[in-house]
Amino acid sequence: MTxxxxxxxxxxxxSAISEERFRxxxxxxxxxxxxxxxxxxxxxxxxxxAAARAAREHPCRILTxxxxxxxxxxxxxxxxxxxxxxGLGELAVLRLRxxxxxxxxxxxxxxxxxxxxxxxxxxxxxxxTPALDPVGALAQRRITDSxxxxxxxxxLQALADGYVNGxxxxxxxxxxxxxxxxxxxxDEPYDEITSVVVHAPKTNPSAVLLVSWLLxxxxxxxxxxxxxxxxITGVDIHTxxxxxxxxxxxxxxxxxxxxxxxxxxxxxxRRSIESLIAEELRRLDPDDIYGEVLERFAAGVTAAANxxxxxxxxxxxxxxxxxxxxxxxxxxxx
Amino acid sequence: xxxxxxTPTGNPLRDERDRRLPRIAGPCSLVIFGVTGDLxxxxxxxxxxxxANRGLLPPAFALVGFARRDWADQDxxxxxxxxxxxxxxxxxxxxxxxxxSKGIRFVMGDxxxxxxxxxxxxxxxxxxxxxxxxxxxxxxLSIPPKFFGPVVEQLERSGLSxxxxxxxxxxxxxxxxxxxxxxxxxxNDTIGKVFSSGSxxxxxxxxxxxxxxxxxxxxxANTMFEPIWNxxxxxxxxxxxxxxxxxxxxxxxxDGIGAARDVIQNHLLQLLALAAMEEPLxxxxxDVRIEKEKVLTxxxxxxxxxxHTSRGQYAAGWQGGVQVDGYLxxxxxxxxxxxxxxxxxxxxxxxxxxxxxxFYLRTGKRxxxxxxxxxxxxxxxxxxxxxxxxxxxxxxxxxxxRVQPDEGVTMRFGSKVPGTQMEVRDVNMxxxxxxxxxESSPEAYERLILDVLLGDPPLFPRHEEVELGWxxxxxxxxxxxxxxxxxxxxxxxxxxxxAYDMIARDGRSWRRx
Numbered sequence: 001m002t003x004x005x006x007x008x009x010x011x012x013x014x015s016a017i018s019e020e021r022f023r024x025x026x027x028x029x030x031x032x033x034x035x036x037x038x039x040x041x042x043x044x045x046x047x048x049x050a051a052a053r054a055a056r057e058h059p060c061r062i063l064t065x066x067x068x069x070x071x072x073x074x075x076x077x078x079x080x081x082x083x084x085x086x087g088l089g090e091l092a093v094l095r096l097r098x099x100x101x102x103x104x105x106x107x108x109x110x111x112x113x114x115x116x117x118x119x120x121x122x123x124x125x126x127x128x129t130p131a132l133d134p135v136g137a138l139a140q141r142r143i144t145d146s147x148x149x150x151x152x153x154x155x156l157q158a159l160a161d162g163y164v165n166g167x168x169x170x171x172x173x174x175x176x177x178x179x180x181x182x183x184x185x186x187d188e189p190y191d192e193i194t195s196v197v198v199h200a201p202k203t204n205p206s207a208v209l210l211v212s213w214l215l216x217x218x219x220x221x222x223x224x225x226x227x228x229x230x231x232i233t234g235v236d237i238h239t240x241x242x243x244x245x246x247x248x249x250x251x252x253x254x255x256x257x258x259x260x261x262x263x264x265x266x267x268x269x270r271r272s273i274e275s276l277i278a279e280e281l282r283r284l285d286p287d288d289i290y291g292e293v294l295e296r297f298a299a300g301v302t303a304a305a306n307x308x309x310x311x312x313x314x315x316x317x318x319x320x321x322x323x324x325x326x327x328x329x330x331x332x333x334x
Numbered sequence: 335x336x337x338x339x340x341t342p343t344g345n346p347l348r349d350e351r352d353r354r355l356p357r358i359a360g361p362c363s364l365v366i367f368g369v370t371g372d373l374x375x376x377x378x379x380x381x382x383x384x385x386a387n388r389g390l391l392p393p394a395f396a397l398v399g400f401a402r403r404d405w406a407d408q409d410x411x412x413x414x415x416x417x418x419x420x421x422x423x424x425x426x427x428x429x430x431x432x433x434x435s436k437g438i439r440f441v442m443g444d445x446x447x448x449x450x451x452x453x454x455x456x457x458x459x460x461x462x463x464x465x466x467x468x469x470x471x472x473x474x475l476s477i478p479p480k481f482f483g484p485v486v487e488q489l490e491r492s493g494l495s496x497x498x499x500x501x502x503x504x505x506x507x508x509x510x511x512x513x514x515x516x517x518x519x520x521x522n523d524t525i526g527k528v529f530s531s532g533s534x535x536x537x538x539x540x541x542x543x544x545x546x547x548x549x550x551x552x553x554x555a556n557t558m559f560e561p562i563w564n565x566x567x568x569x570x571x572x573x574x575x576x577x578x579x580x581x582x583x584x585x586x587x588x589d590g591i592g593a594a595r596d597v598i599q600n601h602l603l604q605l606l607a608l609a610a611m612e613e614p615l616x617x618x619x620x621d622v623r624i625e626k627e628k629v630l631t632x633x634x635x636x637x638x639x640x641x642h643t644s645r646g647q648y649a650a651g652w653q654g655g656v657q658v659d660g661y662l663x664x665x666x667x668x669x670x671x672x673x674x675x676x677x678x679x680x681x682x683x684x685x686x687x688x689x690x691x692x693f694y695l696r697t698g699k700r701x702x703x704x705x706x707x708x709x710x711x712x713x714x715x716x717x718x719x720x721x722x723x724x725x726x727x728x729x730x731x732x733x734x735x736r737v738q739p740d741e742g743v744t745m746r747f748g749s750k751v752p753g754t755q756m757e758v759r760d761v762n763m764x765x766x767x768x769x770x771x772x773e774s775s776p777e778a779y780e781r782l783i784l785d786v787l788l789g790d791p792p793l794f795p796r797h798e799e800v801e802l803g804w805x806x807x808x809x810x811x812x813x814x815x816x817x818x819x820x821x822x823x824x825x826x827x828x829x830x831x832x833a834y835d836m837i838a839r840d841g842r843s844w845r846r847x
Contacts, residue, residue: 176354177389183347184358184392188468189500217346252429256393261466264393265436267386267429279354289352 003080010110013078017061017090017111020082031089033117033281036108036135037064039124043148044093046273047123052091054277059089061113065135066094067101074100076107105134117141117284121277124148128155129162143280145170152205153301160298165286171205172290173276177268178210178232181246181254190258191239195220199227199234199247207232212297213289231270359787361394362470362502363437363461365454367445367485368477369399369410373508377539378476379414380421381779386434387424388776390784394466396437398457402444410440423777437465445477445484451492458494469501472535472786475508478587482507483524490528506535506786509600510591511797514811515804522797531797535786540601540706541793542778542785544767545741549608549708550617552735552743559733560613562712564687569713569730570840571609571693573602574847575737576701580648580658580825581675585666594645594677594811597697599803603630604795605708605737606693610683619792623799630802634682639813641839645820646676646830648700653826658700660825674820675699678833679810680840694837696844700825705847706737720756727759732845742766 003016035055037047044066051062077095094107112118120136121143127133130142144159146152146169159169196214200207207224210232215222227233234247242259254268348355364382366374385391399410415435419426439457443450461467473489475482486505489495497503505525512518525534540546553559562568575597581588588596604626611625636642650660662669676698683693712731718724725748732746743765751757785793814820821830828844837844 173354179347180355180358180389181393183345183355184360186345186347187358187360214347217349219346253433254393261394262464264466265433266393267389267427267433269427269429283353285353287354289349289354 001081001083005078005080007075008078009076010107013076013080013092013094013107014111016078016080017082017092020080021090024083031059031061031113031116033058033060033119033284034111034113035060035062035281036118036120036139037062038104038120038122038135039064039066041066041068043124047121048091048093050273050277051121053274054281055089057278058281060281061090061111062092063108063111064091064093065096065104065108067104068095068097069101070098072098074098076100103134105138108135109138112138119143119281119284121280123273126155128158130159130167131162131164139166141166141168141280141284143168143170143277146205147171147174153203153208156205156208156294157298157301160294163291163294165291168280168287168290169205169209169294170273170276170280172209172287172293173279174206174271175210175213175232176279177271178235179213181256181266181268182214182235182237185237185244185246185256185258188258190237190244191241193218193220193237193239195238196222197236197238198222198224198232199236200224200232201229202226204229204231208297209293210235212293212300215300216292216296356388356390357784357788357790358390359392359395359784360470361392361466361468362472362787363396363398363458363465363467364472364474364783364787365398365400365458366474366476367400367481368475369401369413370403371476374476375413375417376421377777377779378474378783379417380423381777381783383414383418383422383431383434384424384777384780385784387422387427387430388780391434391787393433394437394468395434396439396461396465396467397434398439398441398454398461400441400443400450400454402442404442405440407438407440411435411438414438423780437461445481445488448488448491451488451494455492455494469497469499470503472504472506474506474786479507479510479512479521482521486525486528495528502533502789503529504533504535504786504789505529506537508537510595511536511600511800512804513591513595515801515808518797518800518804522800532791534797535791535794536796536800537782538600538604538795539778539782540737541604541795542782543737543741544776545735545737546605546608547793548767549605549735550622553609554613563710565689565691567712568688568691569711570691570842571606572709572711572845573605573609573693573695573707574709574845575601575697575706576704576828576847577699578654578701578704578826580661580700581664581667585664589667589671589673592645592673592677593675593697593699594679594807594814598677598679598695599807600795600800601706602695602697603803603806604799606633606681606695607799609708609710610688610693612687617792619790622792623796627798627802629683629685630799630806632684632688633802633806634684635806635809636680636682639810640817642680642836643810643814644676644678644696644830644833644836645674645814645817646698646823646833647671647673647820648675648698648825649822651700651825651827653700654703658825660822661699670819672815672819674814676701676820676823676829676833678829678836680836681806692840692842694842694844696829696833698823698829702826702828702846704739707734707847708737709734709845709847711842711845720758724756725758727757729760734845740766 039047048064075097079093081091118139119141120139126144130136136142146155149155198207198211211222230251233249237244244258246256248254248268251270254266256264441454495503512521607626607629611629614621614625647661661675678696681693710733728748734744736742745763748758749761751759821832823830
């Protein structure tokens with residue numbers, strides 16, 4: 001059942017949640033975390049839907065904050081749903097009007113589940129330094145989605161500059177199945193790798209992170225070859241004795257060819273937002289690998305910029321491991 | 335630069351800090367003997383699909399069925415398809431199924447049929463060529479134990495048990511692992527002649543359950559339980575596995591085996607070992623096994639078995655609103671059968687930690703409801719600063735791990751009843767696995783099959799543990815064999831009067847789980 005409270009306060013929202021919870025006869029459920037979604041009216045419905053489905057795996061309190069700045073007076077309107085047939089935990093959609101739109105944290109703070117982790121997710125536009133955002137600062141984990149921003153590669157670079165433990169981006173989460181498939185390909189015996197080519201649209205943020213990851217692990221040149229998508233369409237691993245070719249032209253099934261072995265196929269579907277969020281909520285510890293991948297990506301971009309513009313006076317940072325080899329793969333828009 | 339930690343295989347894309355990457359099995363096939371059985375249809379084949387759907391099987395995977403039916407590959411694929419549609423945990427996805435079905439093969443034959451095993455050997459070689467399974471094959475014997483010997487010999491004769499280079503061959507067997515110490519040793523010798531001990535995986539699906547693994551997390555990852563987990567505070571421990579069903583169509587298997595061999599020897603003694611063992615040096619298979627073996631070795635039987643054990647047979651009655659037959663009236667059971675369908679025993683553990691703390695184990699069919707739990711019951715407070723009437727309703731504190739159903743943990747303690755009087759009554763505090771981590775819990779068989787394919791042994795009991803289990807049980811079984819007919823108990827109740835009497839002798843009572 002949904003309760004509507006217009007012109008309310010955080011305290012009233014909190015008591016409405018626990019009243020509703022009590023009315024349903026379960027005063028203590030195992031909410032393991034609070035998920036704060038900061039969205040606009042256009043993105044909130046899909047985000048809440050995905051989060052609610054992911055919440056079946058991780059029962060949580062979902063607070064959706066929709067800042068609606070404007071000339072009117074400060075006002076908080078809330079819609080509260082507790083329980084429900086889809087196994088949803090607790091959901092509050094909070095609309096913050098007028099000057100209140102700039103003080104989301106003041107409403108969110110009193111509504112956090114006590115002594116449980118906080119995760120913030122920006123399904124659309126996000127701050128370029130999430131950890132400095134007032135709500136982001138409350139959280140153990142900050143989820144951005146660079147692919148949903150207008151200039152994803154620029155954003156990734158800004159995220160790299162402001163990276164702190166607990167930051168994560170869904171562009172990285174999207175490639176977990178790709179990384180798993182490539183890792184399992186190298187579980188089998190293989191020859192010395194000379195270079196790798198990733199096929200993807202040039203500005204695909206997932207592809208540049210995959211490049212950065214491969215570069216750091218394999219220490220060989222890794223480049224992007226432009227393709228039309230959808231998403232990453234293939235990865236070619238060149239070895240001294242033939243190539244391991246993984247191609248996924250249709251976004252569904254990957255074909256794997258390697259020297260001396262029969263061709264194989266594996267289902268490798270593009271992922272739903274729901275499964276991305278479920279994966280993010282599964283582990284709340286810092287993702288060191290992501291931090292390194294992001295740092296290496298940003299270093300590569302800087303190095304490339306310096307290489308193409310030697311008069312800029314900046315000191316090249318190409319000393320960082322392997323950064324120069326990715327220079328051709330990371331276009332910089334000026 | 336931060337240091338990189340490579341996994342032992344040296345795969346540069348694997349890093350143990352990378353927690354997102356799942357463990358995916360390498361190229362291999364799973365050969366199932368007894369594909370027409372219930373277990374294969376309801377558990378094994380759906381678990382294989384669920385693993386594929388979760389992306390945990392390699393692209394080079396094959397599933398081979400072996401049975402007496404006159405089936406072609408497609409017929410078997412259809413059987414697998416139906417069982418997946420009906421029993422799989424995860425949603426059905428056409429793409430996943432299509433990939434999986436390309437590696438499905440069927441071999442028709444008898445266990446005594448040399449030709450069939452030669453065909454199987456050719457099929458498996460063919461899979462290496464067509465699917466790229468690289469000579470890695472696991473043989474799952476989902477068949478009655480009396481066929482283990484013939485099948486294993488056939489595997490050897492046809493060259494299926496031998497592997498080359500880095501390839502592996504593994505064999506998977508299900509309980510019961512023998513019916514006493516001697517037969518367990520014989521079975522082990524039979525299999526050991528063909529497969530090395532590291533290639534034999536004994537499945538006790540209880541050990542694959544999340545709650546059982548969580549028992550170790552609860553005990554060794556927290557500070558609040560371990561200090562009181564000893565004879566200073568624990569009064570006794572009760573381990574129960576109750577089923578509400580009868581033997582169903584399993585008369586042939588069950589008669590002559592009975593509840594103690596079927597359940598206590600493996601599940602309950604494993605639960606006891608996990609609950610009572612000392613902290614292992616690490617969670618490596620070897621370290622955990624060492625601790626389990628130590629505690630199993632320290633088990634002491636009561637000297638008067640008549641007073642401290644109980645066995646029963648379910649009689650006709652009403653169970654959950656349905657009228658049911660007694661054991662002796664079941665199809666295929668002799669009316670004079672002395673097989674017990676209920677068994678309860680008292681054990682002690684001769685260690686400093688558990689000195690004087692009895693462990694009561696019970697199991698049975700057609701009991702009140704289906705439940706498996708481990709209950710640690712604590713001593714009463716040495717002094718109660720309340721009047722006797724205040725605490726009349728206060729029982730003993732208890733810590734209960736529910737293994738199934740409703741996996742979780744319950745704590746029972748006293749709380750003041752609201753009001754002006756001081757009255758203390760028992761309350762429960764509950765942690766339900768399903769509430770805090772819903773749906774992600776994989777089926778035990780998914781975990782276990784994946785572990786077999788990965789060659790990861792921690793969850794599989796070793797032969798030494800099996801032998802120790804029989805050493806505990808054999809004297810009790812010998813004693814019971816001389817006692818004639820087991821006590822009758824009405825279906826739908828919690829066992830025979832002798833079970834109540836046995837625990838009452840110690841001044842205690844069974845929990846009603």
